[in-house]
Amino acid sequence: MPKVKVKINVKERLEDNVLDLSLLEIEDIPVRDIAEVKRATVLDLSSNNIRFIPKNFGTNLSHLYRIDLSKNQLRFLPDDFGNLSNLKHLDLYNNQLEYLPVTFGHLTKLKYLDLKANPLNPALQKIVGPCITGKDCQNAAKNVVPYHIDLEKKMIYEKRKKAEREEKERELEAERQREEKRLLKKAARKERKLLEKQQAEEENLLKNDNGSKESSSEETESNNNKQDVSVKSVPSTSQIFIKLVIRFVLVFFLTIILGAIIFKYLPTQFNAITSFLSDRQRKVFNNLFERINESVQYFINK
Secondary structure (H helix, E strand, C coil): CCCCCCCCCHHHHHEEEECHHHHHHHHCCHHHHHCCCCCCEEEEECCCCCCCCCHHHHCCCCCCEEEEEECCCCCCHHHHHHHHCCCCECCCCCCCCCCHHHHHHCCCCCEEEEECCCCCCHHHHHHHHCCCCHHHHHHHHHHHHHHHHHHHHHHHHHHHHHHHHHHHHHHHHHCCCHHHHHHHHHHHHHHHHHHHHHHHHHHHHHHHHHHHHHHHHHHHHHHHHHHHHHHHHHCHHHHHHHHHHHHHHHHHHHHHHHHHHHHCCCCCHHHHHHHHHHHHHHHHHHHHHHHHHHHHHHHCCC
16 A cells, blocks of 8 residues: 655644654655755655755755755755755764765764764765764765865866867868868868869860861862862863874864865976975875866865
């Protein structure tokens, strides 16, 4: 059967300035109800079943100057425990505490601290001491508070250093990213320029190819024209031979016709022209011109 929580009338437990909530098997501290009892400056929560202390404990109960939390099952104290700025006497005997919060150094008014029967870590146990007598507990309060002040300073220093390292790492990372972006932009510009250069070279090559083709075409056409002109202007060997034959034939016939005319109408001149020939040659010419003359007369008569 689960335990039935009994509602505690906190105000009824108040006597003078002492609020006695001990031996009530309390598991949860009624912080709000305690805070309403402004007259209470001493709080006794000893011999209960308290396992943890709420986070608002130190903030709401800062008016307390004495607290007894002995014979409970506390394993840790909240960080705002240091807000108990008026606390002078603290009894934590017979709990399960290993550490105290760093804010414990804020309890500058603390004069008495009992941490007997707690599994404290060796470093803290050395600072606290045996705490057998009242004097030992006073020394414990005297030593623990400065210890936690220094511990907090170291923690703040380490935290600041860590923050600085993280900030530096972020700056380095940001710088690295900026450098990467700069290199990427530079590479992109270089690639763009290279691409533009390649495009320009391709365009120039295309223009040069077109120019070469046009020039070659013009040159070919010019050569063809020259060849045509050469062909037209330079006659072939056969043409020359034909012309020579025609000229020879014309000259021959003209000579024959002229000789025939001279033979018929100018016999005296013919004899003078053929006088240098031999008799036989003169006879041959006479026979030739006679036959030519007969042929001419024949055609005329026809």
